[in-house]
Amino acid sequence: MALGRQRSTKGLDECGLPDTGHASDAKPVGATRVGQQRLQEFPGANPVIRMDRLDQGDRSTDRGAIPCEHARNERFVCISGLASFLRHGRDITVSRMSHERAEIEATINRYLDLRREAIAGDIPWTDLTEVFTEDAVFIDSVWGRHQGVAALVEFLDSSMKGLQSWDFPHFWQAIDGDRVFLRWSNLLPGTGRDGGELHVMGLSILEYAGNGKFSYEEDLYSESHLHDTMAKSTWKPSADMVAPPAERNWT
Numbered sequence: 290m291a292l293g294r295q296r297s298t299k300g301l302d303e304c305g306l307p308d309t310g311h312a313s314d315a316k317p318v319g320a321t322r323v324g325q326q327r328l329q330e331f332p333g334a335n336p337v338i339r340m341d342r343l344d345q346g347d348r349s350t351d352r353g354a355i356p357c358e359h360a361r362n363e364r365f366v367c368i369s370g371l372a373s374f375l376r377h378g379r380d381i382t383v384s385r386m387s388h389e390r391a392e393i394e395a396t397i398n399r400y401l402d403l404r405r406e407a408i409a410g411d412i413p414w415t416d417l418t419e420v421f422t423e424d425a426v427f428i429d430s431v432w433g434r435h436q437g438v439a440a441l442v443e444f445l446d447s448s449m450k451g452l453q454s455w456d457f458p459h460f461w462q463a464i465d466g467d468r469v470f471l472r473w474s475n476l477l478p479g480t481g482r483d484g485g486e487l488h489v490m491g492l493s494i495l496e497y498a499g500n501g502k503f504s505y506e507e508d509l510y511s512e513s514h515l516h517d518t519m520a521k522s523t524w525k526p527s528a529d530m531v532a533p534p535a536e537r538n539w540t
Contacts, residue, residue, distance in 0.1 A: 387466035387467045387497075388467060388497055388499055390464060392497075392499075392501075393464055393467070393469065393497045394464070395501070396420060396497060396501050396502070396503070397462055397464075397469060397471075399419075399420055399501065400417070400420045400495075400503070401459055401471075403416055403417050403419065403420065404417070404457065404459070407449075408456060408457055410453065413445075413446070414445040414446065414448075414449040415441075415442045415445045415446050417441075417445060418438050418441050418442055418445070420501060420502055420503055421438065421441060421502055421503055421504070421506075422498050422502045422503070422504045423437065423438055424436065424437055424504070425437070425438070425441060425502075425503060425504050425505060425506070426504070426505050426506075427440075427441050427444060427505075427506045427507075427508075428506070428507040428508070428539075429444070429448065429507075429508045430491075430508060430509055430510050430511075430512055431448075431512050431515070431533050432444055432447075432448050432533050432534075432537065433533075433534070433537030433538045433539055434537075434538050434539050434540065435538075447531040448531070448533075450527075450529050450530055450531050451526055451527040451529055451530025451531070452530075453527075454478045454524060455475060455476060455477060455478070455524070456476040457473055457474065457475060457476065458473060458474055458476055459471065459472070459473045460472040460473060460474070467496055467497040467498075468494065468495070468496055468497075469493075469494070469495040469496075469497060469503075470492060470493070470494060470495075471492070471493040471495070472490075472491075472492055473490075473491050473492075473493065474488040474489060474490045474491060475488070475489040475491060475510065475515060475518075476488055477489070477518055477519065477522040477524055478522055478523050478524040479521070479522040479523035479524060481521055482521070487518050487521060487522050488518075489510055489511065489514050489515045489518050490510065491508055491509060491510035492508075492509045492510070493506055493507065493508050493509070494506070494507045494509070495507075
């Protein structure tokens with residue numbers, strides 16, 4: 290976060306990439322010069338991709354409009370996403386030929402169905418491993434890096450305990466080759482000082498590996514924003530809640 294606040298923003302947009310001047314004209318662009326240098330460490334890796342910005346006012350979603358105060362946090366997600374890509378880019382398998390879009394969309398829909406069932410309490414969160422490969426990598430902004438189904442089961446079971454009253458609404462999705470982007474939020478119980486909902490926006494980046502499975506997921510969100518929002522919420526940790534490990538693995 291400090292990196293995002295201290296860097297010069299002249300000529301750059303909120304994501305730290307060259308500004309086109311019009312959010313509606315946002316198109317995929319290459320990484321910044323520093324990013325291009327770092328990308329050389331990952332032969333064959335795709336450039337960082339800029340998504341349409343959500344800081345131009347309320348946008349309609351399946352839950353209604355997201356207030357601008359939440360949309361402004363987009364820059365932190367973008368910046369942390371760039372930093373994370375430069376750190377973990379080696380975990381992403383780069384495909385020269387992507388799978389059929391319909392196949393990827395079907396797997397996204399299955400993934401989202403499992404999420405909805407887990408949110409409702411109908412299935413355990415560990416059932417999400419159905420759509421991941423045996424050696425899949427999962428990176429979470431708070432819980433760190435996990436690889437392999439056994440590690441994913443332990444992570445999903447521990448990280449979601451005590452969050453039964455939270456919601457995780459899905460807002461939109463995008464596909465770029467085999468890479469998938471899912472926009473969602475942590476929606477906490479209670480309301481903010483202005484009476485609005487307590488959203489902490491997040492972005493998931495997944496890599497589709499074929500056969501209805503993903504080989505990679507990274508969940509990006511601001512840990513400091515989450516802690517600040519938790520302090521404003523009426524939610525209180527339950528006795529079965531598990532705290533993230535003191536020593537988190539990022540490699």
